[in-house]
Amino acid sequence: MTERDPVAPDAPEPKAKIRDWKSSPVVLGLMLGLFSLVSAVMLAVANDTTRGPIAARAAEDLLASLEQVLPAELHDNDPTADIRRIEDGEEGAVPVYVAARGGEVTGIAYELTGYGYSGAIRVLMALGTDGTILGVRVLSHTETPGLGDKIEVGKDDWILGFTGRSLADPQPDGWKVKRDGGVFDQFSGATITPRAVVGTIRRGLALFERHRPELVAPLPAHS
Template identity: 70%
Template sequence: MSEDIKEPKPAKSWLKSSPFAHGLMLGLFSLVTAGLLAMADQTTQAPIAQRSAEDLAASLAQVLPAEIYDNDPATDLRSVEDADEGMVSVHIAAKGNSVTGMAYELVGFGYSGAIRVLIGIAPDGTLLGVRVLSHTETPGLGDKIEVAKGDWIEGFTGRSLTDPTPDGWKVKRDGGVFDQFSGATITPRAVVGTIARGLTFYERNRLALTAPIPRNGDE
């Protein structure tokens, strides 16, 4: 009788059996992955930065009329430390050395969360324009604060702390002069309050914000 001859099993490869090899392969995989992520990050940084700059310029153009400045408000900045608002970054509009306007962002809180408001102000303290940059308010109700959904936000242009008086800087339901929305009071109340804060911030820091801008060659 002949016994069945079994073929010998191939020995396990070193790469499959060695813990060191497993760690090496994992390290190589991680290194390659990290390199690809770094390349992707480098590739997208420039387009993201450009888009952010374009968005900022478009927003500033809505609250700072182009005819009042010959500088670049997006890059001419002043940082103001305020007792109530903290550190505020202010975009300065100017002609020559003279400040002709400024814009800055403050945040209020509405029904659903934070509302970012961009406020443009002339040196005499009147509003040049106001825009809501972002919010999470209820569609069809609170989103009427957007210029794309209505003209309510445009009604602040030309207003100041004396028009109306400080007591009037409320929605009508609270005894002020500004309309609220049907079915939504909290959202416009937050925006009105934020704009009023912006005006009082300017009054507290008027001297610092309207100081002449030093140019090349100035002492």
């Protein structure tokens, strides 16, 4: 009898080994970690790349808005450079853009946020040193197009009606929309939006009165 070689067990196929390797929890974890790392690096690079242009655009938009509410003839300084930060018990920290001529304050502007039908409404308002409104603009909102967006100066002149008003004009009870017993018009089919803007401007006037001395104090001499 001839000696027969023992029958070797079937060796696993290479493809099966690859499948087992790919499905290993350790390998899957490493692949997930690598993917997360690459994604984080890409996001960081994109953020660094766009941060400068975004900040520049925001500064341009702010300057354009300030020019609409702070008349150029009122100041010889750059209100975006002369900023006072006030701490208020109701509004929190508020940056204030100061307009001045010869170091004497002629007007101030700041932004407050109200909440309308669809979310936040950012309102920029400027006041003279006597507390009279120089101008108001809505910087951003998400209100319903065709209804709530009439708070934009490009859509309606409603926002211009606040110019020249003050905390005493109308009296406090008048700082509401007409539906609530005040003097300001609401929009047909949209009362919540103008109500929010009127209330925000009223808050801004009250903020000025609480901090009038520090807001109208002369600017420090520039070296």
